[in-house]
Amino acid sequence: DIEMTQSPSSVSASMGDRVTITCRAGVYISSNLNWYQQKLGEPPRLLIHGASTLERGVPPRFSGSGSGTEFTLTINGLQPDDLATYFCQQSFSYPTFGGGTKVELK
Amino acid sequence: QVQLVQSGAELRKPGASVKISCEGSGYSFTTSYLYWLRHVPGQRFEWLGSIVPGNGVTTVAQKFQGRVTMTREALINTAYLELSHLTPDDTAVYYCARYAEVNWFDLWGQGTQVTVSS
Numbered sequence: 001d002i003e004m005t006q007s008p009s010s011v012s013a014s015m016g017d018r019v020t021i022t023c024r025a026g027v028y029i030s031s032n033l034n035w036y037q038q039k040l041g042e043p044p045r046l047l048i049h050g051a052s053t054l055e056r057g058v059p060p061r062f063s064g065s066g067s068g069t070e071f072t073l074t075i076n077g078l079q080p081d082d083l084a085t086y087f088c089q090q091s092f093s094y095p096t097f098g099g100g101t102k103v104e105l106k
Numbered sequence: 107q108v109q110l111v112q113s114g115a116e117l118r119k120p121g122a123s124v125k126i127s128c129e130g131s132g133y134s135f136t137t138s139y140l141y142w143l144r145h146v147p148g149q150r151f152e153w154l155g156s157i158v159p160g161n162g163v164t165t166v167a168q169k170f171q172g173r174v175t176m177t178r179e180a181l182i183n184t185a186y187l188e189l190s191h192l193t194p195d196d197t198a199v200y201y202c203a204r205y206a207e208v209n210w211f212d213l214w215g216q217g218t219q220v221t222v223s224s
Contacts, residue, residue, distance in 0.1 A: 034210040043214035097151040
């Protein structure tokens with residue numbers, strides 16, 4: 001299985017801040033990296049696929065970058081609706097997920 | 107409305123089995139891979155297996171081979187996950203999810219809580 005390491009495990013930020021989450025793959029995965037948002041009691045929501053393609057309906061303050069083994073999810077201008085846990089997932093091989101990053105209000 | 111709707115919460119004793127259903131609507135159910143995953147809050151999502159509803163071909167994650175059975179009834183757009191020989195470590199929220207373009211999970215069921223306790 002491909003190991004996915006996500007950091008930080010939690011981040012405290014103020015409304016309007018830029019938040020950056022990193023995901024590192026244990027092996028080369030090209031651009032086969034997806035990001036999800038999950039709120040308490042809900043299933044995950046796809047935000048970004050193929051490392052940088054924004055899913056339809058996702059606000060443009062979300063962006064993704066990276067390829068190979070290092071990937072980043074950025075939230076430009078944190079909004080109240082963004083307080084959630086974020087997961088990365090690789091699709092280069094059988095799917096594996098990062099451990100999650102909880103975004104909280106400072 | 108494009109959605110996956112799962113069956114309700116289950117409580118089982120250790121050693122028992124559980125069967126969860128996942129009904130798709132609003133899209134061509136038979137042409138997309140359907141995956142089964144589970145999640146314990148604070149831990150990683152874990153993939154159990156996948157099924158192609160159109161032909162019933164399944165792939166089971168190595169960790170769950172021998173304990174997972176996936177089936178489908180294409181005529182009613184429903185897939186099933188059966189997990190046997192349950193232990194308390196199987197307590198989790200189980201999800202079905204559509205694997206779009208065989209590359210990302212773009213549609214999720216609402217989740218089914220399975221609790222294994224004596």
